[in-house]
Amino acid sequence: MTHIRSHLAAAFTVAGIFVAAPALAQSSNCQDAQKFLTERQSLIQQINKLGDGGKKKQVDPRDACGIFTKLAANGDVGMKWITANKDWCQVPDQFADNFKQDHARAVEMKGKACQAAAKIAEMEKQAKKQAQQGGAPGLLGGGGLTGSYSMPKGAL
Template structure:
C-alpha cells in the first residue's frame, strides 16, 4: 500500500511537471510570437503612414524599404514557427496560411522595389526622356510691347 502511494505520488509529480513544462513552453511561445507580432505591426503601421501621406496610395520609393522590412520580419517569424511547430502546438493550416501571406508580401516588395528603381532611373535621366528629348526653351519677345 505504501509502495503504491509512492508510485502514484511520483506519477502525479511527473504529470504535474509535464503540465508545468507545457505551460512554460506555451508562455515562451506566446512571448516570442508577441515580439514578432509587435515588429510586424510596426512595419505595417509605417506602410499605412506612407499610404496616408500619398492619398491612400503607396509611393514605391518610400514603400520599398518598408515592404522589405515587413518581409524580413515575416520571414524570421515564419522560420520560428516552423522550427517550433511541435513545441508551440502550431497547426499546419496556420503555417500554410502564414507562408502564403509572407509570399504575397515578398511579391509586393519585389514589385515596389522594381518600380522604385525605374522611378529613380527616370529621375536621373531627366524624367525618362533624357536631355536631348527636352523641348527647347520658349523665347520671350524682346523689345517694347
C-alpha cells in the same frame, strides 16, 4: 540516515533544475512569437499610412520598397520560428498557412516596389545627366516645353 536523505534531496533538486530548464526555455520560445508579430503589425500600419488609408494617394515606391524589405525579413524570421516551434507551441495549422501566404505576398510586393524604385532612381539619374550636359529636363523626361504662354486678358 538523515545525512543520506539530505544528499539525495539535493541531488534530486539539482536534477530537477536541469530537467526543468529545457522546458522553461521552450516555453519562453513560444513567447518569442510576440516579438516578430508586434513588429509585423507595426510594419503593416506603416504600409497602410503610405496609401493614406486608401484615399488614392500616390505611393512612393522607394518608401514602399524599404518597408516591404523589412516586412519580408520579418516574415523570414516568422517562418523559421513557426517551423521550429509549431508543434511545441501548439500553433494552429490555419495560422501557419495564413502566415505563409501573407509572407509570400509581402515578398512579391517587395519585388514590385523595389523594381519600381530602381526605375525611378534610373530615370532621376538620366535626368541629372541630361541637365549636366546642358539640356533642360522636361516634365515628361524629354527636352521640355519651350516658349511662353500668356493668359488671355479680359472676361472669359
